[in-house]
Amino acid sequence: MLLHVRNVLTAAEVAGARGVLAAAPWGEGRLTAGEQAALAKHNHQLPEACEAAQQLQQVVLRGLERNALFFSATLPKQISPPLFNRYGGAADRFDDHVDSAVRYLRNGAGRVRTDISCTLFLTEPEDYEGGELVINDVSGEKRVKLPAGDMVIYPGTSVHRVEPVTRGYRTASFFWIQSMVRSDEQRRLLFDMDAHLRSLRGTVGETQPAVVGLTGTYHNLLRLWADV
Secondary structure (H helix, E strand, C coil): CCEEECCCCCHHHHHHHHHHHHCCCCEEHHHHCCHHHHHHEECEECCCCCHHHHHHHHHHHHHHHCCHHHHHHHCEEEECCCEEEEEECCECEEEEECCCCEEECHHHCCEEECCEEEEEECCCHHHCEECCEEEEECCEEEEECCCCCCEEEEECCCCEEECCEEECCEEEEEEEEEECCCCHHHHHHHHHHHHHHHHHHHHHCCCCHHHHHHHHHHHHHHHHHCCC
């Protein structure tokens, strides 16, 4: 499932993050890529252990925690610590690649199966040219360039790339989610059911027998499919 999640960060949080990133110690992006992806990766990345990265990780995680749509769509079991990248100048693109199936966390802190890939945009679209995230979806290529503070989620199995940035700089946070529900198809069904239930509750209330029954069906499916 490919989904645009709006307003993960507020305008004030985006401005604060961009201030931190402007003074951050950017490093070579390909150092954290897998063997194949390293050949395609041409960008800069914030070192995971630096103070700026640690500070901004908490900002992103707080934004995710308060976003109900994000939880409904991803059903997160584990979220890898958010990373931060920058495209522009000579380090301007990331050619076609597939994310590694398992992300090994820093300092032996465990691992995350990359069911879902996430990109949270931190630069406004008008501030740079190019830089679209291009995702090969079942229905064809999807080109994504979102307002700062918005995020796209998409299957970790997708071939994707970042187009060359020809003016300005594009900064973003990216990370992966291991979902309680491994199957993308099952997650989509649960997400659709949850969306319809929320709409129905807004129309007829919480206590109608049909709403109670469908809520039970949702949770029984989640109980059947979830690995917690």
